[in-house]
Amino acid sequence: MDNITIKKNGLHELFLQLGNKWIFFFLLLEVIIFSIISPGFFSLNGIQTILNNSPSILLLGLAETFVIITGGIDLSVGFVMGFSSVVSAKLIVTFVGLGMNDALSIIIGIVITICIGIIPGFLNGILIGRYKVPALIATFSMLGITHGISELLIEGSAAKNLPALAGKIGNGSLINMVPGKTVSFFISPTIQRGEHLIEILPNMFVIAFIFVIFFAFILKSTKFGQHTYAIGGNIDAAIRAGIDVKNHIIKIYMLSSLFATIAGIIYMLRFVTGKADSGVMFLLDSIVAVVIGGASFYGGFGSVWKTVIGCFIILVLENGLRMLGFPTFYKLVLVGVILIFAVLVDQFSPELLHKED
């Protein structure tokens, strides 16, 4: 305690604040730079594109945040996402084939998929919580199993023949405006030739963001969230404090699979197909986003909002580079560099950075 109070003088305080919030400034800097050098970036369309691409990484980032705070890792989220996109697509196609109404079959399909989608998480949780299998191995085996099952379900290609309504929901926006004429919500109005439709807030982003807000609240302000931090901070202490660690870990991995499942359903709605490998690219990105957000792999640190900023750092980078005409490969290099930079910042001033959490 004494150390910290002594250090609190003007310049150091400023540096501390800056160090603590560096990801926020980094995101701001990124946005400013791309706005200057790439003309179409800071426009309604540009922002809309970023929001459109955000649900998968936001949800997987949310999943990893919970898991990494407990000191684990979940490698299976990417393929659980693919698995649920395949399962939901298959179910909906089956229901429609049985002569059910489009809307009804989509709703029932999604509900059943959510129930199926948390099973991998449940198994992960049992292996990790009960049998003390290292999280890396347990979730990697689950990755293999979900990958195999989803490829078998769709026989190696992609699920087809989904009703068009799914795409309408998935690609619609919350607010649709035809300037000077109509405003509609959720489903886009039919437009005449020559009219310009303005879409604000994609539906799927809104759904993902509701999840983020809700679970940010759970993590920060409920007993469940506090126990999550406690387990990550010191598992022995958590057991002594009377927390049911085994069951808590099972719940955490089920949550993680739940988020991945939602991401898969969103993928299915947006692209009107189910693909086994739809989440592969997002696995790395989501882990990186969580780490950029200041979480530690030793557990006990991390916050949902910082993860969200981490996600947007990656999304802005990806979109900005694409608009400048760079191939996506450059993103990989830069994300790797940012990741290492983030960890180094953490290492150089650990006691300052985590003071607030």
Place this chain on the structure above:
Amino acid sequence: MNTNKNLALNVTQNPSKLFSLLAKNWALFFLLILILIFSFTGKRFFQLANFQNIIHLSTTSLLLAAAETFVIITGGIDLSVGFMMGLSSVLSATIMQKMHAVNFLPALSISIGSIIALIVCIIAGLISGIMITKYRVPSFIATLGMGGIASGIALIMSEGFPVTFLPPYLTDIGNGYLIYIFPGKAISFFNKPEGITGKELKELIRIIPNSFIFIVIVLFILWHILKNTKFGQHTYAIGGSMVAAVRAGINTNRHLIIIYVLSSFLAGLAGVFNVFQTGIGNYTQFSSMYELLAIASVVIGGASLFGGKGRIIGSVIGVILISVIENGLQLSGVDPFYRFIAVGLILIAAIIIDQSFPDLF
């Protein structure tokens, strides 16, 4: 009381001895059982050519698993090996291609390309190692970042396509065999007997692929280092207890840096060998997950992710087990996607066996 206990122990000694032997080497037994099963179900499974094929195709996986074995024994993890392999493959192929285009000798361009790729990999490993030891970055993150960078550079260099137009003789070396026998006519070493064409090629018997010789030599050296040298003992010591290793006077930082350099070097070697085998430079795709499969093989081979445990031979068995499953399922006409499920289940079984009999290993 005491004698009673002894008696009881004696009675159970024999069966438990057998049982412990079985549990200890379950991967090997499982491998033998699988080979037995696939010999019945798989068409042309139990043949010399197929076994040589399995070894030949798992050469790169064996190198990656060996790299991962060293790192996992120290209690770390290296997630960059797969992408490092891709970088080394693309880099060496690109250099060979460029040098070959301006009419350098094939041998010269091949060796310079390979050496530069290996040096680059060593430098990358050095950077990872320094980050992990000097700056205390968790190995998981440092290597994840390094993997992302390596993968990006490989993709930028190859522009997302395989690197082609390489010097000749590459695949002759990589896919060659030590002994060629043309029944009743000719025996030759390293090269196919001359004057054999068309239909006769089918009758040619090929024994011992070059890749087999190569991998046996590399693995023997690594096995020797890990088992019989001070370096190997220090590796186990660091994984067993870092604090104790520091107290015992081991320069842990330097040792760990060497471990990560070795790991990257082996991954680079796998990449160069990949060029020899395929004749093109392949970047590593995101969904290939080489590093995770390598980790899985090491864990199946009895290593613990908490460090201090692991054997080269175990890892080799792990790799072969996965390859045999892949090959056997394919030849048995089973949908190839079952192999993902199979690997996942075996991995879980490995860990649960490991957890259930902690005193055996």
